Amino acid sequence: MTSTAGVPPVSTDDTTAAKPRGRKLTGYWLILPGAVWLLLFFVIPFYSLVASSLFDPKGSVLTGYEMTWHVGNYVDAFNQYKGQLGRSLLYAGLATLTCLVVGYVLAYAIAFKAGRWKNLMLVLVIAPFFTSFLLRTLSWKLILADDGWVVGVAQAIHLTDVLNIIGLTTTDDRLLATPFAVIAGLTYNFLPFMVLPLYASLEKVDIRLIEAAGDLYASPMRGFFKVTFPLSLPGVVAGTLLTFIPAAGDYVNAQLLGSTNTKMIGNSIQSLFTTQGDYATAGALSVILMVIIVAAVMAYVRTAGTEELV
Amino acid sequence: MSQVHEGAAAPSGAHARGADGSRDLRLTGLTKEYATFTAVKSLDLVVPQGEFFALLGPSGCGKTTTLRMVAGLDTPTSGTIHLGDTEITFEKPYRRPVNTVFQNYALFPHLNIAKNVAFGLERRGIKNTRQQVADMLELVELTSQAHKKPTQMSGGQQQRVALARALINKPEVLLLDEPLGALDLKLRRGMQLELKRIQTEVGLTFVHVTHDQEEAMTMADTIAVMNQGVIEQMGAPSELYENPRTTFVANFLGQSNLIAGEIEGRDGDHVKVRVQGAVASVPGDRAHSDSGKGWLGIRPEKVLIAEAGTPIDAPGDVITGGYVTDVSFVGVSTQYSVMMPWGQELTVFEQNTGARSMLPVGTKVDISWRPEFAFLLDASQDAKAGIEDD
Numbered sequence A: 001m002t003s004t005a006g007v008p009p010v011s012t013d014d015t016t017a018a019k020p021r022g023r024k025l026t027g028y029w030l031i032l033p034g035a036v037w038l039l040l041f042f043v044i045p046f047y048s049l050v051a052s053s054l055f056d057p058k059g060s061v062l063t064g065y066e067m068t069w070h071v072g073n074y075v076d077a078f079n080q081y082k083g084q085l086g087r088s089l090l091y092a093g094l095a096t097l098t099c100l101v102v103g104y105v106l107a108y109a110i111a112f113k114a115g116r117w118k119n120l121m122l123v124l125v126i127a128p129f130f131t132s133f134l135l136r137t138l139s140w141k142l143i144l145a146d147d148g149w150v151v152g153v154a155q156a157i158h159l160t161d162v163l164n165i166i167g168l169t170t171t172d173d174r175l176l177a178t179p180f181a182v183i184a185g186l187t188y189n190f191l192p193f194m195v196l197p198l199y200a201s202l203e204k205v206d207i208r209l210i211e212a213a214g215d216l217y218a219s220p221m222r223g224f225f226k227v228t229f230p231l232s233l234p235g236v237v238a239g240t241l242l243t244f245i246p247a248a249g250d251y252v253n254a255q256l257l258g259s260t261n262t263k264m265i266g267n268s269i270q271s272l273f274t275t276q277g278d279y280a281t282a283g284a285l286s287v288i289l290m291v292i293i294v295a296a297v298m299a300y301v302r303t304a305g306t307e308e309l310v
Numbered sequence B: 001m002s003q004v005h006e007g008a009a010a011p012s013g014a015h016a017r018g019a020d021g022s023r024d025l026r027l028t029g030l031t032k033e034y035a036t037f038t039a040v041k042s043l044d045l046v047v048p049q050g051e052f053f054a055l056l057g058p059s060g061c062g063k064t065t066t067l068r069m070v071a072g073l074d075t076p077t078s079g080t081i082h083l084g085d086t087e088i089t090f091e092k093p094y095r096r097p098v099n100t101v102f103q104n105y106a107l108f109p110h111l112n113i114a115k116n117v118a119f120g121l122e123r124r125g126i127k128n129t130r131q132q133v134a135d136m137l138e139l140v141e142l143t144s145q146a147h148k149k150p151t152q153m154s155g156g157q158q159q160r161v162a163l164a165r166a167l168i169n170k171p172e173v174l175l176l177d178e179p180l181g182a183l184d185l186k187l188r189r190g191m192q193l194e195l196k197r198i199q200t201e202v203g204l205t206f207v208h209v210t211h212d213q214e215e216a217m218t219m220a221d222t223i224a225v226m227n228q229g230v231i232e233q234m235g236a237p238s239e240l241y242e243n244p245r246t247t248f249v250a251n252f253l254g255q256s257n258l259i260a261g262e263i264e265g266r267d268g269d270h271v272k273v274r275v276q277g278a279v280a281s282v283p284g285d286r287a288h289s290d291s292g293k294g295w296l297g298i299r300p301e302k303v304l305i306a307e308a309g310t311p312i313d314a315p316g317d318v319i320t321g322g323y324v325t326d327v328s329f330v331g332v333s334t335q336y337s338v339m340m341p342w343g344q345e346l347t348v349f350e351q352n353t354g355a356r357s358m359l360p361v362g363t364k365v366d367i368s369w370r371p372e373f374a375f376l377l378d379a380s381q382d383a384k385a386g387i388e389d390d
Helices: A018-053 A072-113 A115-130 A133-143 A149-156 A159-165 A179-203 A207-215 A220-231 A233-249 A252-257 A265-276 A279-304 B063-071 B113-123 B130-139 B155-167 B185-202 B213-219 B237-242 B247-252
Strands: B025-033 B038-047 B052-056 B078-083 B098-101 B173-177 B205-210 B222-227 B230-235 B257-267 B270-275 B278-283 B292-298 B304-307 B319-329 B333-339 B345-351 B364-368 B375-378
Touching: A018 A279, A072 A115, A072 A179, A072 A233, A072 A265, A072 A279, A115 A179, A133 A179, A133 A252, A149 A159, A179 A233, A179 A252, A207 A220, A207 B098, A220 A233, A220 B113, A233 A265, A233 A279, A252 A265, A265 A279, B025 B063, B038 B063, B038 B230, B052 B063, B052 B213, B063 B098, B063 B173, B063 B205, B098 B155, B113 B130, B113 B155, B130 B155, B155 B185, B185 B205, B185 B213, B205 B213, B213 B237, B222 B237, B222 B247, B230 B237, B230 B247, B247 B257, B247 B292, B247 B375, B257 B278, B257 B345, B257 B375, B270 B292, B333 B364
Parallel strands: B052 B205, B052 B222, B098 B173, B173 B205
Antiparallel strands: B025 B038, B025 B078, B222 B230, B257 B270, B257 B292, B270 B278, B292 B375, B304 B364, B319 B333, B319 B364, B333 B345
């Protein structure tokens, strides 16, 4: 920051003309690091991604890639992978929903009921981040293993039967390599991203407003739905976005905890890029996923109308 | 105890009456103990239906705790709360015919004014609230603001919304927890008159908690002065002011000069007190002690002052030998501090009638008062109780 704009103006005649200009430039100087970052790590890669999505689909790592503006890549990619696309949105949606229910209860408990344990509980929410994402997901592989006690307990209480009926598992004697395992993994891994924004907005809810709702004939349950929940909506919106967006593009959970029948779009893109060398289809799929998510998020935020909430 | 509600437009939601038809609020032996202190000690109180009742006291005296127990937001340790013949001691707050105007208003920030006001009606399953909301907004003169959000309004307007939101439910008792505390002085005076007008109009029982004695005296039919969890004295504002029973009430409600004296005993319907050589007589109903040492109390505006040697228009004894140590001119009156021969400084307020010019500092003066204005308190009490530190 070489500008002198932060210094109060001194009325010496030779500098008065330069001052306003210097002040005007400060803003630009301040956004420069961010702008450079975005240019280097978003705009250029994005350009490259869109460009490769229009390559001639016949190209390969050996023969090289040719830019032929082949828009047909998008149609082919969508048709070929719409199953995985749909599954990604479904799994991410279900994981987000589960995170919301579990996370809301947890955040509510931390914000209103934890008392002096509040800080400890917050630390515990973040604690998993001290271990690698990959390692934690691999551990779930052990936990859900076919001969593990979790499967045994789930069978004993007939949870496996229920999951089988609603289609989250395929057989009634295993949990690993099923949609259930993938969704559970996603839920587990993204739960903190749901809990923290929810906690932040619940914590701001004035207890006196809840008392006022009770005073005005609202039972605790109705008070919650009429006052507490609406006031926590900014946290709900932030939490669902922070969970859904990365979950929709995730491939680690599906790869480690799922099977070939639970492949998500992230797995397809990853294998197209790294093993098959089909940059054109991989690029097109990435752009499609991005467009779907951006459109969904915009529609969601508009419906939730959070800009009205303070 | 005025029954203001008679003749006023009776609200439609009249609740079931008690056997004798009255729906007085009765607190019996109400106690609230916390781990380290007792907030309210065995409080007995009857608030007649339709009355504007004020609970007055310094912060921490237990008045807000009492209010919260009536609202159902705190649970009493012991004692009962009755509304007419119905006991509501442990009734859930949302099942009580009681509404509160909270100190910070507690308006719902995500709802507009009309929806805030309709909240209570809707929770009770009343469908068509539009007309009632419109009427209520008209009463508090906020019709044009119905679609604004609370954060877009001034403090005074928010206060009126909070009042409307509670009043629309036609509660049997409306609780007001320092509702004017956040307003500036001028607005507060205006709202005091407004609240009084609305209470007279709707005829509901108002229980108003405040630490502002002027506010309580302006609005209330009856004031209960609370101190350290107990009621020190209860009565009409003028009664409390003119005839305080404790040094706390004497000092908390206005100011008092308390002079140490020796009680000589009853003489007919008067009690004689020997005060610094002079003998003063106090009417029997104003003497709250019969023997031993006592505090002779006299309000500063009841003390008459004159330059030494000039006659004072009072039948009582003239006490001589004082001199003025401080004079402050406050427009309608002049406030003197007078050092008495026994080393006590008395406060004297004199109306600026223009009959005499101000007495400068150092002037030797005589003072006196009409005996019927004096009161007598037991000397075991702290003479400084209830004096607020600035």
